[in-house]
Amino acid sequence: MKYPVHIFSQGPKIIELNWPEIISEDILIEIIVLKNRIENKWHLYIASIYHSYQVLSIQLKEGAPTAEFIVWVESAIQQPLQSQHLPQRWIWTVPVCYDPELVPSQSKYLEEKNMDLETLVALHTSQSLLLYFYGFLPGFMYLGGLPEPLHIARKKIPDRKISQGSVAIGGSQTGIYPVDSPGGWYVVGKTPIAIFENGKINLPFNPGDKVQFAAISPQRYTEIQEGSIHDWEKKSYGG
Known part of the structure; x- marks a missing residue:
């Protein structure tokens, strides 16, 4: 990722990813790509997922492996963007x-x-x-x-x-x-x-x-x- 991303737990099943507080197309693209990667990998465990200008919020279903999910996200935000995850x-x-x-x-x-x-x-x-x-x-x-x-x-x-x-x-x-x-x-x-x-x-x-x-x-x-x-x-x- 080009920008630093901070991970916060807002509850036992709510994970929030925060980018710097600026309105930027580059940040939006990072959010979209990561959102797509999360949905592709974890769709069976996701109750809802949405974003704003700088925040991506994920609510996991009951029974989801929250700790494993956080570890995966921590690894994902360190990886380069993959163009195939960005839709037309x-x-x-x-x-x-x-x-x-x-x-x-x-x-x-x-x-x-x-x-x-x-x-x-x-x-x-x-x-x-x-x-x-x-x-x-x-x-x-x-x-x-x-x-x-x-x-x-x-x-x-x-x-x-x-x-x-x-x-x-x-x-x-x-x-x-x-x-x-x-x-x-x-x-x-x-x-x-x-x-x-x-x-x-x-x-x-x-x-x-x-x-x-x-x-x-x-x-x-x-x-x-x-x-x-x-x-x-x-x-x-x-x-």
């Missing part, structure tokens, strides 16, 4: 409508930033954003790489309701609200894609993939929203 990664295109009539609350963001709509759209669609993990809400993506001119402090008083499909910015991050939820981020656009429906996440994206926002017209927004299937556009960028 993709850049996915997500359609977003930035029309003010569809997103009237967008004006609050533009006023706070003293920015015009054309600049917002150009910057927000200018580059692909790295998906680090899902959290906060089912299907809520934590995306990294938002251009610095778009950064804005979260609202001091959160909105009581941000509607599902809203594309918003908070701090140095942007994301999509998969369901109606209170929130302190500024809404700047809306996607017609249903991210969370019928009790499950309706996305093919995996951590390590990237998301590219693409501006669409209100007419195209309606066409996609009324369709039952979205044909995701994607292209390979590594793996």
